[in-house]
Amino acid sequence: MNRLVRVFVVVLLAGNLALLAVSWTLARASERSYPPVGQAVDVAGLAVHLHDHGAPPDRPDAPTIVLIHGASTSLLDMDESLAPALGDDFRVMTVDRPGHGYSERGGDWPDPSAQARAIRGALARVGVDEAIWVGHSWAGSVVLAATLDEPDHVRGAVLLAGATHPWEGGSAWHAELAARPIVGSLFAHQYIEPAGRLLLDGAIASVFAPEPVPEGYVERTGVTLSLRPGTYRANAADLVRLSAHLETQSARYGTIRAPVLSITGTADDVVPAWNHDERLAEQLPSLTSVALAGAGHAFHHTRTARVADLIGAFARASKEPAR
16 A cells, blocks of 8 residues: 555656646747747836837827736737737837736736836836826726826726626636635646646637637737746736725726726627626716627727727827826
């Protein structure tokens, strides 16, 4: 029996070490395939990865639009969708939220307000005082936090299927597990890279549903960067902790004075408009809401031209930040 126990322990350790090695190898492969595309700026001792696409050559003083990605992705999500569509008329910047892509996380969980401060600090470091803030999904909470906490620097806010209010029910079991101390780290470092790649296509299809996933989406947006253990755990903490945070943040929305545009998809079951956009409209009568018929959650990829036109018109109409 003792010998069998020893054999079992050796096999178990060998298997765990093999999974760690596979995960490390896959993570490094993602980083080689998708290296940083912008610059790392120091904000309170942490690096924030910012990609400044620059202003149009004929409009050096064009307004700035900062595009902020949602969960389970990086700034490449915006680089490969809205950034090119807006670049002819605006200075466009994309940014990795703390813990995602190539932005550092720090110790404590950075709630939407902390993430907004990090992004605001990065913008200040490159000379941007005010901007139109655009956030997809999870980042909708960041955009609204910036609008609440940094009103002098937010010229206008755009929510793309934005998460604005708490919801009933928890997060997916793997996110709940990965967000836990110790066991979550072991889980993320051993299983997420190999298992995540096997399940990736199905997970992405559910985000786009009922619309098809654009050809080459995974390759163009470097989604596998989000499977790196540290990044996955950061994303898991964001998903698990956001709803409770929004119970407090959402109570403040009535004080918002900056113009806000909310774009939603009528077929979005990930961040449904009835729980977010409609509740925000009750608190913010000045909210402009636009529903895209038949669109799922990632409509900035499937309806890029339409979304860019809406953002552009909104940005041109937003003269000054509310004071």
